[in-house]
Amino acid sequence: MRNIMTSIPAGVCSLSDYEHRAQQVLSESVWAYLSGAAMDGHTHRRNRQKLDDVLLQQRILCEGMGQGSCQQTLFGRTLALPLLIAPLAYQKLAHPMGELASVQAAAAQGVGFCLSTLASSTIEQVAEVSGQAERWFQLYCQPSREETLRLVRRAEAAGYSAIIVTADAPINGVRNAEQRAGFALPEGVSAVNLDALAKPQQGDSVFACWMGQAPDWQTLEWLRGQTDLPLLLKGVMHPDDAIRAIALGIDGLVVSNHGGRVLDSQPSTIEVLPRIRQAIGPNLPILLDSGIRRGSDIFKAIALGADAVLLGRPVFYALAVAGPLGIAHCLRILRDELEATMALCGCASITDIGRHTLFHND
Amino acid sequence: MRNIMTSIPAGVCSLSDYEHRAQQVLSESVWAYLSGAAMDGHTHRRNRQKLDDVLLQQRILCEGMGQGSCQQTLFGRTLALPLLIAPLAYQKLAHPMGELASVQAAAAQGVGFCLSTLASSTIEQVAEVSGQAERWFQLYCQPSREETLRLVRRAEAAGYSAIIVTADAPINGVRNAEQRAGFALPEGVSAVNLDALAKPQQGDSVFACWMGQAPDWQTLEWLRGQTDLPLLLKGVMHPDDAIRAIALGIDGLVVSNHGGRVLDSQPSTIEVLPRIRQAIGPNLPILLDSGIRRGSDIFKAIALGADAVLLGRPVFYALAVAGPLGIAHCLRILRDELEATMALCGCASITDIGRHTLFHND
Amino acid sequence: MRNIMTSIPAGVCSLSDYEHRAQQVLSESVWAYLSGAAMDGHTHRRNRQKLDDVLLQQRILCEGMGQGSCQQTLFGRTLALPLLIAPLAYQKLAHPMGELASVQAAAAQGVGFCLSTLASSTIEQVAEVSGQAERWFQLYCQPSREETLRLVRRAEAAGYSAIIVTADAPINGVRNAEQRAGFALPEGVSAVNLDALAKPQQGDSVFACWMGQAPDWQTLEWLRGQTDLPLLLKGVMHPDDAIRAIALGIDGLVVSNHGGRVLDSQPSTIEVLPRIRQAIGPNLPILLDSGIRRGSDIFKAIALGADAVLLGRPVFYALAVAGPLGIAHCLRILRDELEATMALCGCASITDIGRHTLFHND
Amino acid sequence: MRNIMTSIPAGVCSLSDYEHRAQQVLSESVWAYLSGAAMDGHTHRRNRQKLDDVLLQQRILCEGMGQGSCQQTLFGRTLALPLLIAPLAYQKLAHPMGELASVQAAAAQGVGFCLSTLASSTIEQVAEVSGQAERWFQLYCQPSREETLRLVRRAEAAGYSAIIVTADAPINGVRNAEQRAGFALPEGVSAVNLDALAKPQQGDSVFACWMGQAPDWQTLEWLRGQTDLPLLLKGVMHPDDAIRAIALGIDGLVVSNHGGRVLDSQPSTIEVLPRIRQAIGPNLPILLDSGIRRGSDIFKAIALGADAVLLGRPVFYALAVAGPLGIAHCLRILRDELEATMALCGCASITDIGRHTLFHND
Ligand SMILES: Cc1cc2nc3c(=O)[nH]c(=O)nc-3n(C[C@H](O)[C@H](O)[C@H](O)COP(=O)(O)O)c2cc1C
Ligand SMILES: Cc1cc2nc3c(=O)[nH]c(=O)nc-3n(C[C@H](O)[C@H](O)[C@H](O)COP(=O)(O)O)c2cc1C
Ligand SMILES: Cc1cc2nc3c(=O)[nH]c(=O)nc-3n(C[C@H](O)[C@H](O)[C@H](O)COP(=O)(O)O)c2cc1C
Numbered sequence A, B, C, D: 001m002r003n004i005m006t007s008i009p010a011g012v013c014s015l016s017d018y019e020h021r022a023q024q025v026l027s028e029s030v031w032a033y034l035s036g037a038a039m040d041g042h043t044h045r046r047n048r049q050k051l052d053d054v055l056l057q058q059r060i061l062c063e064g065m066g067q068g069s070c071q072q073t074l075f076g077r078t079l080a081l082p083l084l085i086a087p088l089a090y091q092k093l094a095h096p097m098g099e100l101a102s103v104q105a106a107a108a109q110g111v112g113f114c115l116s117t118l119a120s121s122t123i124e125q126v127a128e129v130s131g132q133a134e135r136w137f138q139l140y141c142q143p144s145r146e147e148t149l150r151l152v153r154r155a156e157a158a159g160y161s162a163i164i165v166t167a168d169a170p171i172n173g174v175r176n177a178e179q180r181a182g183f184a185l186p187e188g189v190s191a192v193n194l195d196a197l198a199k200p201q202q203g204d205s206v207f208a209c210w211m212g213q214a215p216d217w218q219t220l221e222w223l224r225g226q227t228d229l230p231l232l233l234k235g236v237m238h239p240d241d242a243i244r245a246i247a248l249g250i251d252g253l254v255v256s257n258h259g260g261r262v263l264d265s266q267p268s269t270i271e272v273l274p275r276i277r278q279a280i281g282p283n284l285p286i287l288l289d290s291g292i293r294r295g296s297d298i299f300k301a302i303a304l305g306a307d308a309v310l311l312g313r314p315v316f317y318a319l320a321v322a323g324p325l326g327i328a329h330c331l332r333i334l335r336d337e338l339e340a341t342m343a344l345c346g347c348a349s350i351t352d353i354g355r356h357t358l359f360h361n362d
């Protein structure tokens, strides 16, 4: 296996540099798993394409920019920039430190961190090393409510400050690249927080095997009654689902298509974001997930209605290339890019960002 | 010649995998014939492009999905998924078992099968091995009505349950790739159900050689009077033709551009489908043909007004790569993909699919 | 130098095949001259792109197609298909027979032929071998009216049946590919019908050097008074120019951007055609020039308002690859493709073609 | 190091030829600096794309074109064509003569020249060799007003006829290509007109380090009071900024995104130009900058509201390939292309160019 990098390779100055190098250091099958998308990858590419299509409105000679800052407050906690590390399963695939590396990088850079239900480090281990990092627990509802509740209680006990329920992946995506590469979890990497992975039920169809044990709105309502932590719903792509979630007492939404990994041929999240914001009004926090690669993407997401963003695959790439340092470097790059974008568009704070700071192509 | 595969090669998990491998195992000229399209292939590519452009609307936490199913009933018969194998000439080009392989795969997977007039196996041979498969007979009207009627009677006698008349190929398409490759039917592959292939008539023009002996609306009217089987018309691309066909008592339509093999520069079928559905109202069955490669394409076709789809070239590709097993595998892949798409878009049955399950890019 | 082909190479079945092979048999600099376009070739590519974007409306089971034909009558003369060979300078660049080859191919296939002012064969030589071919003379107005008139009188005397005045090339296009390749006329190829090529006048600017001696509307008015032959104007791209030409008594228009060889960044001709037809009403003949490569392109041009088309570069390519036989082959290919397109769109004659035989995308 | 070219290489006939050759003669890191753009280069490419998308309206047989000219008067001075060489830092990177070469080429071809604050030759040296060239001084406001004023006074003293204040680059662009290549100024190339380059201030953010010392509207107002020279503002991309500048007494605007080098994801300048012209009315001069590569681009800019254009990177490329002669050649190419475009669109003077000389794609 490759050496574990302890420094940042020369010439690495953007998240795409990490991506290219990660492909070189990772095995083909791990690469296929981490980078892969559902079916033909249309949605994965569209996530980027539609972010690129959003245009910025530059401004000049603005007053009072010397005191600017990109800090953002979410559920009462202040982040150095409006970003959290997305919940990402099995981070030890990329580096022996796995989730411990990423939560420490998050702490160092003042961003939030979401721990996946399918983490390869325990809820408690991560809590222990996470220092000041705002940390949330991502919940995949388990076939039994008991098991689900056990996870929530452990997260509460370990000081996680929010629960983020992922609802868009009741079944595995049809990820052909991963299948072609024959990916399987290597020895030593597993979902250590679960007694066992959910198994398909008896049956001949996707419905019978998987959907019978998938969470539904009742599950969510039940869950809402079980915890006082802020509860977020990840994977919202329809305004009606957003409204229904709020009616149940959900505290925040993540507009996400799971990085294009579950259902291909979906729209990009940046297209959907304004409709969700429009549907629910200005108050409830929305996070934009899927496709974020530049500080300017964060700016665009905020301008179109988000309060913060999640960062997915690049965390893996940086971890593979340069360990915790690599992730910290990525986070710093994003912050610098975001600040530069704000400065050049005349925004001294996150609240200055809005539709008027975009260029509208009539 | 290559070995006849009896198992599915590793890493094959989508219909496109079969396509790539088929190109490797087939001779250049057979490949050119099977994969080819008219002129510059614009319509062939557009069939795919426009299917890809249709966007899906994901839904989350839907109730009652455990009992979902993608079964569909057509003319009183139930299919495991809303799909039939398209009529495809000369299937022995791809595999010695030819049509016998594909009808058996169809039976195994519970989908329908259309036997081409230009099949390389006889109507009766295919009937014999087809088991439970819903099988239809595709009719190319012959220059003489007698000969046409003889084909219909054989199909009736052999238990085919519908006649599907192909009307969009009165002349050969200008298939340059095939011409460049110098394709000709090899020894041992021929249209065994015909006494002789229709020959061009005397004359200097396409009109004089071919169009004088082509079927017209009177032919169809006559044919309608000759059989009680459900009669479908394949190759409908204009609403007025759809309406006229219904007025004559046709039982179903196939919106098809023959996979882009006859007239290039046509629109894709998925673009035309909603106009045909709109013109004829909700009742009469419509099949969507040309370009189907994913289970999600079936979902899109249903959402835009189809009752089922036909699958063309991929059948050849799977046959060439892995024989009847390959076709069965393709059909299963499509079903799994369709079920996954339904589950993720909140549709527990085919009737749940509709315009509202698509994302409209306003 | 290469051998002169006397037969059609195997596998050549479309005009693009001739194009690819011509590039192989021609010297780099002659290829650059023949195939080249102005500046960056945007207009040249757009000519094709916008023709490709026009969609055909297929029809089925049409009655009475056996008697169909693609003949077209223009100025009282009947062509086997609505096409003329465009005026093309220096055809001996591609083949020693030059214009004599192309006019004979035109005669053999029953299409029209335009002889360029810059032909490498004399007006009289071409007339002598042209047989039944409808032949027109393309006039570049010369700096002196005398010289201009002399050309017209020679054309009249030699039995040319129309004069087509090219107005869109008062200066050389900025053809960088040609400049880079250092193209110059080889020994033995020259404008044999002129005493001397027009030379730039004294001056530092394009205006002073060239535009002072360029024809203007007065020149055209004068010319109209000098001949009773039908007079056509080539290079019309603005409705007002079309109207002004008609007011002067012009008999027909050629919508042309000179194959994208003079002014880059122009629209394609197929985009402009409907505007010109709309401006001048249904009666006066319009020819569509630039980008025709398929019989279906002819169909599209007719549907959008043209009476016939001109064929440019492909004539050169076929001439280079297979001499007069090659050109005849190209013309036959175009006719077969046009007839096939008509048959499949339900048009038994050129007058059946119209807007309703196109598919309208919205 | 490479030889210094003293003649124009064969086959170089467009600005793109210079670009391709420059990449060959320059070191990778200098190439990265000169050719580079911010982040992913979207805006840089869009500058070209959107210029290419503007379509020209050809006209024929126009009267009185022999006396045409592309001269343009700006602030009372007549230019041979409506173009100035953009302010470009450190021109000695491309050629030992640096700015002295480009100002001499400008003089020879009768175009204007802007000297950058970051020039590698002194204000006075350039003045000395600049002959008849209309020369402007580009000002980067320095952290201290004294230093800023000293630059203005030197420019006035040396006979520069206008001050052009660049406002769109208060911070360095995120130019990844340059960072990857590890570009640094080589020995012997520096900003000789400054005592010292502005250094970042203490602080952890882009805001604290850079924006506190960036100029704002008050700086501009102060500056307006300090000089009687025409004052232009470079980097205007918002109509409100244009209006505010005019209210302060600014004499002209440069619509520019700095060649896409500062803020990526901005619109192209040609898209923004009409909005700025619309906002400020017809009188005040506007220059269009970023992406000009063809004489036809100048025509398009004028048609959409500009009075002249700036030429950036190509100056570097020509300088690197063929020294002052190369730049002069480029300028002559642009003039010839502009004149050809005007002649073919029926414009005998710059004032004839307008919206009606473009083709509007409905
Ligand atoms: C390898 C991998 C594993 C993931 N695991 C999880 C997970 O366990 N739980 C979850 O909610 N999302 C998971 N995601 C989705 C991410 O949280 C996030 O939605 C997605 O990566 C965002 O898109 P991006 O990668 O384009 O930034 C995973 C994504 C990847 C790439
Ligand atoms: C090699 C080949 C042979 C075909 N033969 C027939 C035929 O005999 N009768 C018919 O109605 N359609 C025939 N078709 C058309 C198919 O029925 C179907 O319309 C087309 O393949 C659908 O497009 P697809 O290949 O993109 O799925 C043929 C298609 C191919 C590729
Ligand atoms: C090599 C060459 C020479 C040409 N010479 C003439 C000419 O002498 N007179 C003229 O009116 N057009 C001339 N044309 C333009 C053609 O008549 C015609 O407008 C153009 O080729 C049509 O575009 P196409 O090549 O895409 O079919 C020439 C074109 C080419 C390619």
Ligand SMILES: Cc1cc2nc3c(=O)[nH]c(=O)nc-3n(C[C@H](O)[C@H](O)[C@H](O)COP(=O)(O)O)c2cc1C
Residues within 6 Å of the ligand: D033, D034, D035, D047, D086, D087, D088, D089, D116, D117, D118, D138, D166, D234, D256, D257, D258, D259, D260, D261, D289, D290, D291, D292, D310, D311, D312, D313, D314
């Ligand atoms: C290497 C380089 C250095 C530049 N230096 C300056 C500068 O010192 N001051 C300035 O106002 N603009 C500067 N610019 C921007 C140019 O003035 C101009 O806006 C830009 O190059 C125009 O885009 P174009 O290169 O596509 O023509 C520079 C551009 C380049 C490429």
